[in-house]
Amino acid sequence: MNERPPLAAIAALGITQIIGYGTLYYSFSILAPDMARDFGWSVDWVFGFLSAALFMSGLTAPYAGRLMDRFGTGRVMALGSVAASLSLMLCALAPNRVIFLLGILLTELSANLVQYGAAFAMLVEIGPRQGARSITYLTLIAGFASTIFWPFTTFLHEHLAWHQVYWLFAAFNLLICLPLHVWLSLYRRGGGRVLSASDATARSVAGLLPLNAQKHSFRLMLAGMGLIAFVNTALLFHLVPVLRGLGLGEAAVLVATLFGPAQVLSRFTNMIFGKNLSVLHLAVLTAVLPPLAILVLVLSYPWTFGSILFAIVFGFGSGLSSIVAGTLPLSLFGSEGYGARQGQLTLVRLGASALSPFGLAFLLERAGPDLVLWSLILLGLLSLGFFIALARSGNRAMQAAQPADRGS
Template structure:
């Protein structure tokens, strides 16, 4: 009998993911210029601070992953909302550069506690057998984070200082996300009690134990390269398009990205239900650098920039899904939180330098060369996922020979 995904859980997580990504990630590029001015830094150095925070936040991910398995994702996300709100307030009131960087580091640690990695683990813990569908539904809702929060942040910033914008965002995390995560934690705890009174349902991974170390390494390389490109482009999306001569239309072009993410997730939900996560991962790995290539070849065309945002958004939308479903398919549901922690650590450690690196590269070798290098790195992710497919075929051939 087919189980139904936990719709109420998905809807609640969808709202908290929109707020979590919008307040802790997408808003930064809009507020960064004024942050740099107030701290008497260049824009490059403000993004260097973000890169350092992402790096240290990434190094904490394995510990957070173990905490998710031990305490439950709901409790971890509840604590994460409180930490996120506190860190945003601390960032707003930071007396100087050292205080600002410290608060920014705590923000990135909190982000790991409340964003996709923890949310996917909650869905796996709540219902392992429906987790793949649940993750697709969740990313469909959360795809509106950039579409909502880029213009919202811009609008707020026309009336408020960046410090006051962060105070508003702290309120959203404290008054909306924290109660929802606490409610989800309570429901998950009740579900765990019911599981212990019956037979627990788990998902087995499709990779053989002897192939898992190589499969994990290839998966992490693929995800890390995609994260590198995504982090570099997304953090700089609006200023990057402005720098290519799109001017005031940059923000409008940027709003294509969010709906494109939703479109890819909706298409996958309706038409791609039978496509394995590895196929989706390979498609996403091709679309992300493909979108950047379109931008390189078409700039400063507005139509070309719209096409870039569309293709890049399609790839990013699928990427968000497969970061949750591919580890589940390859390695199973047992210890999923710990596994996600390791994947997040590798991804964030590699991609932490992306915002600063792209800002530095644009300033010294120009936008076009910077984007060309970014595209080449992104294309290598396709090779990593094709290698996993080859590994699966090799396992299958060995199994067939053993049967003969």
């Protein structure tokens, strides 16, 4: 039976994802200059601390995923809301640099418990058979986090000090996200009935890949997703300086603003037209778009229209990568142990995201934007190679398993 996705749960998670990403991630770039001034650092140092915290957070992600599988994702997300609120309060109250750095670290550790990896696991836990479609709907809603919180944080910061903004954001996590996550921990399809073990097993989703092909395929997926995360984060972190270095001047800011709407558009397009596209083909398409977009930029700058096309294609690829990160592990490996797999994937993606801004900044300063862009194209093509290998390996494994399936 083709059941509907759990729309109430998706809406609740959409709210908590917008707040979670907005308060714990996107607001930081707006508030960082004043944080640096108050503690006597350069802005580069503050962003360096954030990158270190992201890396440390990634190391704990597999453990967080196992907690979700063991105790239920809703409970872990509720704990994450409390931790997020307390960490923001700690940053706001920090009397010295050490306490502030501890607060930043705890902020990113708590983000593991409330952001995409956890939200995807929650949707798979609630409705495994609708998990892929639910994840697509959720990423469409959560894609507005930067669109909402960049201007909202800027508005607040015009009237409040950064630590007062953090107090308000702590309240958002405690008073809005916590009740929603507690409700989600009790949520079940069919009026709140807690499922028995046999019911849960019956509703679980088997992976497309046979067990003997899963280990190799999982490694290919991690490598591909890690490289995509590196390329996306590296370029986004320095997008405006790179575009200006290519001679776009003030048009660089306009081009950069197109990235967010393109992300949302890609998710909406996939939701409407992507139903008949296999998850392996979607993964390959996701890997094609970043190097293609950067190649368009390299061949067209300083032509503004070419840069606009780059931003749209690049945003499209980034938007799809969030969907693939949630749906590919579910489709290939099944719903059992999904939280742990998301934890491992989060480790790889956060590790790449933490290292890439520094790597790109080092190369940008010494070699200029052209070499940076060609380097990212090569990394993007390497990622594409991993996903093509994954698709071929997966198709071979599924074809080899078909005779055994028909005989059972």
